[in-house]
Amino acid sequence: MANPIVTDIYTADPATLVVDGTAYIFTGRDEAASGQQQFVMREWHAFSSRSPSNDPAAWQHHGAVLSLNTFAWAGANAWASEVVQGPDGRFYWFVSVDGRTDNGWMNIGVAVADHPLGPYRDAIGGPLISDATPNSSALNIDPTVFSDDDGEIYLYWGSYWEPRAVRLRDSMTALDGGVFEPAGLTGFWEAPWLFERNGVSYMAYASNSGTDCVTSSSYACIRYATANSPAGPWTHRGVVLGQVSSTTNHPAIMQFGDQWFMVYHTADAPGGGNFRRSVAIDQLFFNTDGTMRKVVQTP
Numbered sequence: 001m002a003n004p005i006v007t008d009i010y011t012a013d014p015a016t017l018v019v020d021g022t023a024y025i026f027t028g029r030d031e032a033a034s035g036q037q038q039f040v041m042r043e044w045h046a047f048s049s050r051s052p053s054n055d056p057a058a059w060q061h062h063g064a065v066l067s068l069n070t071f072a073w074a075g076a077n078a079w080a081s082e083v084v085q086g087p088d089g090r091f092y093w094f095v096s097v098d099g100r101t102d103n104g105w106m107n108i109g110v111a112v113a114d115h116p117l118g119p120y121r122d123a124i125g126g127p128l129i130s131d132a133t134p135n136s137s138a139l140n141i142d143p144t145v146f147s148d149d150d151g152e153i154y155l156y157w158g159s160y161w162e163p164r165a166v167r168l169r170d171s172m173t174a175l176d177g178g179v180f181e182p183a184g185l186t187g188f189w190e191a192p193w194l195f196e197r198n199g200v201s202y203m204a205y206a207s208n209s210g211t212d213c214v215t216s217s218s219y220a221c222i223r224y225a226t227a228n229s230p231a232g233p234w235t236h237r238g239v240v241l242g243q244v245s246s247t248t249n250h251p252a253i254m255q256f257g258d259q260w261f262m263v264y265h266t267a268d269a270p271g272g273g274n275f276r277r278s279v280a281i282d283q284l285f286f287n288t289d290g291t292m293r294k295v296v297q298t299p
């Protein structure tokens, strides 16, 4: 058995975290019925492994550790998310959710817990990012958060070709300055993932343009860019993951020991589809000059 690593439920929009020798994958759950052509997503699940690989047996399923119910102001759509450890050692789960009172537009909320697996509570009591945030994205989804060596914390997010970035305060729950449009993320569509390696900042993101990326206008690949700082400006480096079998594509990247992995989703599970996606994991390799080799999708 290999990819996808979860087949008893449909899972999408993976986010990774490594803490004390344990790798975590946090995912949304696709609950669309067979043939239903829309996202039905209400909760986020967690999986952990002390020896990550594409063997499903390597992963323990911890169930739904966060749901829309945690956010009293959220209406629907438990979309893409990321969990990061804050300066206070606690775990902050940044999520994309619909509001109840803003015509259903997506927002970014934050939950907090003392352990990666929770229990989580709403850290703010309202959205951190919404349409009311000056200069926000056309669609405020897909948060990724990273703290650099200087302790500066950056939140990136966005969709519909509108990446956005802002510094966060150490509290992880308040903006530190204005929202800006990061330069150089060529072909950005959505799903940014920010990380650092050997002092270089990397941004992987879903793109749906370019002949090196798509063979059908509704499909997406994963591009990446590098920068000297998590604030950019970014230099586009090319495609790191080609099209997958689902129309959406969504990367998470983690280092575990001396190995690197990309986690993403496909429509490859039995009964799968664009709204019944499944998480897959493959190894990621870097060239000596720091560029990334294209990920080989293993079945």
Ligand code: FUB
Residues within 6 Å of the ligand: 012, 013, 028, 039, 079, 080, 096, 141, 142, 190, 191, 248, 249, 250
């Ligand atoms: O799963 C819902 C949305 O589809 C995510 O927020 C996007 O990244 C795309 O995967």
